[in-house]
Amino acid sequence: xxxxxxxxxxxxxxAAQATQPTPEQAAERRRVEEERLRNDWxxxxxxxNENAALPSPRPGERRVVFMGNSITEGWARYFPAxxxxxxxxxxxxxxxxxxxxxxxxxxxxxxxxxxxxxxxxGTNDIAGNTGPSTLAMIEDNIASMAELAMANGIRVVLxxxxxxxxxxxxxxxxxxxxxxxxxxxxxRYAAAHDAVYLDYHSAMADERQGLRRxxxxxxxxxxEAGYRVMAPLAERAIGEALRxx
Numbered sequence: 224x225x226x227x228x229x230x231x232x233x234x235x236x237x238a239a240q241a242t243q244p245t246p247e248q249a250a251e252r253r254r255v256e257e258e259r260l261r262n263d264w265x266x267x268x269x270x271x272n273e274n275a276a277l278p279s280p281r282p283g284e285r286r287v288v289f290m291g292n293s294i295t296e297g298w299a300r301y302f303p304a305x306x307x308x309x310x311x312x313x314x315x316x317x318x319x320x321x322x323x324x325x326x327x328x329x330x331x332x333x334x335x336x337x338x339x340x341x342x343x344x345g346t347n348d349i350a351g352n353t354g355p356s357t358l359a360m361i362e363d364n365i366a367s368m369a370e371l372a373m374a375n376g377i378r379v380v381l382x383x384x385x386x387x388x389x390x391x392x393x394x395x396x397x398x399x400x401x402x403x404x405x406x407x408x409x410x411r412y413a414a415a416h417d418a419v420y421l422d423y424h425s426a427m428a429d430e431r432q433g434l435r436r437x438x439x440x441x442x443x444x445x446x447e448a449g450y451r452v453m454a455p456l457a458e459r460a461i462g463e464a465l466r467x468x
Contacts, residue, residue: 265326266316277312280336286310287461288332290324290368291343293317294385294443298450305454312337320353321345321364328368333375339464340372341421341457343382345405346443349398350390358401362408369418378464379418381409382457386424387443388433399432421460426452 244252259266280286289295292315299313314331316323321344332340344365348356369379383406387398406424413420427449429435434442438449445453 265323266319267327267330269316270314270327270331274330274335277335280310280338284310285338285465286312286335287339287341288312288314288335288337289341289343289457290328290332291315291341291382292319292324292347294346294445295343297444298453301447301450301454305450306458315343318347318352319344320348320356321361321368322353325364325367328371332368333371333377337377339378339380339461340368341380341382341461342368343384343423344368345384346387346398346402349384349387349401349405350393350396358405358408361405362412365409366412369412369416373416373418379413379416380421380457380460380464381413381418382421382460383409383424385443385445386428386432386434388429388431390443391441403432419460419464421456423453423456426456 259268287310289298289311295313295315296317297315299315302309302311302313312335314335324342324344342365345361347353348361348364365381369381372379384402387402390396390398402424406422410420410422412418427434427438427445434445434449438445438452440446
């Protein structure tokens with residue numbers, strides 16, 4: 224549990240890490256997080272109020288939900304500037320893995336009645352945030368989310384996992400080749416199931432298959448420059464997903 228806790232805390236969006244907590248603050252955070260993990264493992268409470276306050280899409284509105292982890296959570300604050308006027312909704316939670324996303328998929332995606340969903344997930348599974356996870360386990364969870372969306376008439380965009388050379392909170396795992404393999408599966412799955420594959424990895428990787436230095440402060444989470452690389456790629460993929468069949 225302690226390893227999971229530390230991984231979750233480290234994986235918070237970069238804005239949450241701007242100041243170093245005191246030992247007392249860190250201990251209190253751990254206590255609060257331990258209690259939350261016992262009572263609400265998937266963090267269904269995180270967006271419950273926002274979901275209740277979000278009105279139904281207006282006639283003709285093509286809402287898009289971005290579902291993911293801290294990368295998506297950190298990006299949402301840039302949505303008004305990068306996607307002006309677009310009905311895009313961020314539903315990312317820092318540190319989460321694909322089983323946690325799957326648990327909250329109905330509440331945080333389907334119930335919001337979007338026209339499309341952009342799923343960006345898997346890096347925290349590879350990092351072991353909720354315990355050891357094989358690529359097959361990650362693939363099963365992502366496939367389940369995609370199938371839930373399709374069964375509810377929601378178009379699916381499957382985003383590649385961003386490149387990572389090493390996780391600061393779990394060094395030595397050599398994630399780069401695992402991410403490449405997972406992305407290859409995502410591309411194959413999308414082609415076979417009428418989904419759209421969104422390739423961030425090719426545009427953001429360096430020669431080591433890590434995240435390019437100018438696009439991130441920690442090698443995992445994009446900075447604003449990184450998100451500006453991602454935004455037009457996401458727009459094109461969403462446009463393709465929403466194109467009349």
